[in-house]
Amino acid sequence: MRHRDLGLVLQQIRYQNRIFWRSPVSAFFTIAFPLMFLVLFTALFGNDEIGSLGVTTAQFYAPALAVFGAASATYTNLSITTAISRDEGILKKIRGTPLPPSVYIAGRVGSAVWIALIAVIIMMTIGSVVYGVEIRGSTFAAAALSFVVGAAAFAALGLMVAALVPNGDSAPAVAQATLLPTAFVSDVFIVTEDTPAWMEALGNIFPLKHFVAAFGDAFNPTLGGSGFAWSGSENEYAIGLHLAVMAAWGIGAAIIAVRYFKWDPQGHRRGSRRRAGRAGANS
Amino acid sequence: MAAIRVRGLSKHYGALTAVDGIDLTIEEGEVFALLGPNGAGKSTTVEILEGHRIRTAGDVDVLGFDPATGGRAFRERIGIVLQQTALERELEVAEVIATYAGFYPRRRDVDEVIHLVGLDEKRAARIKTLSGGQKRRLELALGIVGDPDVIFLDEPTTGFDPSARRQAWELIANLRTLGRTILLTTHYMDEAQNLADRVAVIANGQIVAEGTPESIGGRAEGAATITFVTEGLSREQLPAQAQSGFDEASGIVTIQTPNPTAVLNDLTGWALERGVELEALAVARPSLEDIYLQLTEEGM
Numbered sequence: 276m277r278h279r280d281l282g283l284v285l286q287q288i289r290y291q292n293r294i295f296w297r298s299p300v301s302a303f304f305t306i307a308f309p310l311m312f313l314v315l316f317t318a319l320f321g322n323d324e325i326g327s328l329g330v331t332t333a334q335f336y337a338p339a340l341a342v343f344g345a346a347s348a349t350y351t352n353l354s355i356t357t358a359i360s361r362d363e364g365i366l367k368k369i370r371g372t373p374l375p376p377s378v379y380i381a382g383r384v385g386s387a388v389w390i391a392l393i394a395v396i397i398m399m400t401i402g403s404v405v406y407g408v409e410i411r412g413s414t415f416a417a418a419a420l421s422f423v424v425g426a427a428a429f430a431a432l433g434l435m436v437a438a439l440v441p442n443g444d445s446a447p448a449v450a451q452a453t454l455l456p457t458a459f460v461s462d463v464f465i466v467t468e469d470t471p472a473w474m475e476a477l478g479n480i481f482p483l484k485h486f487v488a489a490f491g492d493a494f495n496p497t498l499g500g501s502g503f504a505w506s507g508s509e510n511e512y513a514i515g516l517h518l519a520v521m522a523a524w525g526i527g528a529a530i531i532a533v534r535y536f537k538w539d540p541q542g543h544r545r546g547s548r549r550r551a552g553r554a555g556a557n558s
Numbered sequence: 559m560a561a562i563r564v565r566g567l568s569k570h571y572g573a574l575t576a577v578d579g580i581d582l583t584i585e586e587g588e589v590f591a592l593l594g595p596n597g598a599g600k601s602t603t604v605e606i607l608e609g610h611r612i613r614t615a616g617d618v619d620v621l622g623f624d625p626a627t628g629g630r631a632f633r634e635r636i637g638i639v640l641q642q643t644a645l646e647r648e649l650e651v652a653e654v655i656a657t658y659a660g661f662y663p664r665r666r667d668v669d670e671v672i673h674l675v676g677l678d679e680k681r682a683a684r685i686k687t688l689s690g691g692q693k694r695r696l697e698l699a700l701g702i703v704g705d706p707d708v709i710f711l712d713e714p715t716t717g718f719d720p721s722a723r724r725q726a727w728e729l730i731a732n733l734r735t736l737g738r739t740i741l742l743t744t745h746y747m748d749e750a751q752n753l754a755d756r757v758a759v760i761a762n763g764q765i766v767a768e769g770t771p772e773s774i775g776g777r778a779e780g781a782a783t784i785t786f787v788t789e790g791l792s793r794e795q796l797p798a799q800a801q802s803g804f805d806e807a808s809g810i811v812t813i814q815t816p817n818p819t820a821v822l823n824d825l826t827g828w829a830l831e832r833g834v835e836l837e838a839l840a841v842a843r844p845s846l847e848d849i850y851l852q853l854t855e856e857g858m
């Protein structure tokens with residue numbers, strides 16, 4: 276690292292942001308798609324208090340869908356765009372410049388987290404202005420920290436998928452086929468009192484439910500506390516355990532991503548893949 | 559001093575030997591062209607020198623670095639135009655050039671570079687709206703924006719129209735005047751002829767000939783071709799050395815000879831004596847393309 280590398284990271288974040296905002300499809304899916312769910316759910320269920328939870332529909336769904344948007348911005352977008360850039364030879368070309376690979380990746384991650392933040396802010400603002408979602412000052416810091424840890428973990432997972440898929444065509448399928456089913460067992464779309472125990476258990480394994488809980492509970496007025504506790508009692512907001520699970524996933528994903536990441540397009544070497552093995556990473 | 563030194567370079571892809579023991583020395587300030595048929599191993603060689611691919615065997619030195627381990631300090635001093643165009647569709651020409659300029663400690667002025675590759679009118683255009691040749695020119699701009707000492711150009715002018723190609727040649731000639739070293743590959747013989755101080759022809763991963771464009775493959779010593787057209791003469795009326803190359807239908811005479819001066823002297827003497835006009839008289843050395851085809855067909 277040199278001292279001007281921080282400037283290069285910022286430059287790369289802006290560069291990637293520009294690309295994102297100029298691609299209407301990804302911008303739509305990340306920002307507008309979760310908002311559509313919010314509109315839909317409040318229209319379907321009404322915005323009254325959900326009996327079992329003691330909060331309004333929007334109060335429950337807005338933070339959950341904000342987290343879903345953040346996961347799309349990091350996990351889905353990052354895995355797909357990185358894999359496509361590799362197919363197009365853009366990663367290879369970057370590798371031939373003095374830009375350090377770590378700076379390039381930091382730029383991509385930074386941009387994804389920034390877009391996730393915008394998705395969250397838009398969701399919570401609309402939730403609060405249109406649907407009366409309550410935002411509390413006492414839990415703000417814990418919610419912000421949960422966002423940072425969650426977004427970083429999902430960015431690492433996105434890079435892991437990009438490292439493991441053979442090409443950009445398979446990246447969207449892999450990303451969607453993993454994120455959507457997980458969302459169904461992670462309190463994003465459905466909320467029932469009597470979720471089957473196995474579904475509870477399944478959801479607890481994956482990081483999305485912990486992201487939803489750590490961030491979403493900050494907006495649950497029936498819970499007390501600032502959130503900075505390991506695991507709360509029945510009526511307490513606590514993020515510690517949730518952050519630990521997300522961090523574990525994130526670190527594991529980052530290790531796999533670093534180990535298997537490839538910069539060259541992969542189309543070329545069907546015949547020699549096996550033999551090329553690890554050394555083939557950039558040969 | 560040599561900017562690039564290669565000894566016994568080999569590259570295997572599984573069972574395939576793409577590069578098979580290449581030696582090369584390219585001096586500082588030299589323009590060197592690699593010629594060869596598709597799949598000959600040009601890109602593989604160039605990309606090993608760029609640090610993009612790992613060699614199987616041999617020694618490689620570029621500017622005192624081993625490209626495989628040279629890292630950032632090495633990449634700050636080289637410029638690369640890959641054979642495959644790879645650009646972000648949604649960005650504008652000037653945005654990309656300015657961003658790439660930021661990677662290098664020593665850099666050229668963005669507007670100057672845009673002008674050098676002839677994209678002035680497209681500076682604010684989205685890349686997805688550029689034509690194929692314009693994209694290629696942008697690639698060339700990205701290859702030189704870091705003011706590199708050694709520049710690798712893998713088929714840089716493919717898709718250029720004739721005037722854009724001339725402009726690119728001028729640009730490359732300019733870089734040479736500035737003392738930069740350039741290694742390029744091309745399928746255009748006129749490009750090699752015009753630009754290169756030296757050329758090497760590579761076939762099946764081996765260098766089959768190397769030299770200046772004028773002398774490569776025995777071009778300077780090779781047989782010259784003398785042609786002319788006669789009217790109303792039969793084969794028997796021609797001088798002895800012209801008889802075998804006479805085409806009766808068209809009246810064209812073709813003579814291959816290693817010493818054209820003497821043959822011409824005989825011919826013109828004979829013609830003056832008889833008052834015969836040697837129409838469309840021409841003497842030609844084999845072109846670089848002739849030599850190239852000869853060299854690459856032998857190996858096939």
Ligand SMILES: Nc1ncnc2c1ncn2[C@@H]1O[C@H](COP(=O)(O)OP(=O)(O)OP(=O)(O)O)[C@@H](O)[C@H]1O
Pocket residue numbers: 543544547558571574576594595596597598599600601602603641
């Ligand atoms: N990544 C790779 N994996 C396996 N084989 C490869 C790979 N890259 C190149 N080859 C093979 O190596 C040989 C040399 O390829 P290379 O790209 O160096 O040729 P080239 O001279 O640049 O050809 P062209 O003029 O078509 O660009 C070819 O037979 C090619 O199929």
Ligand SMILES: [Mg+2]
Pocket residue numbers: 600601602641712
């Ligand atoms: Mg090639």
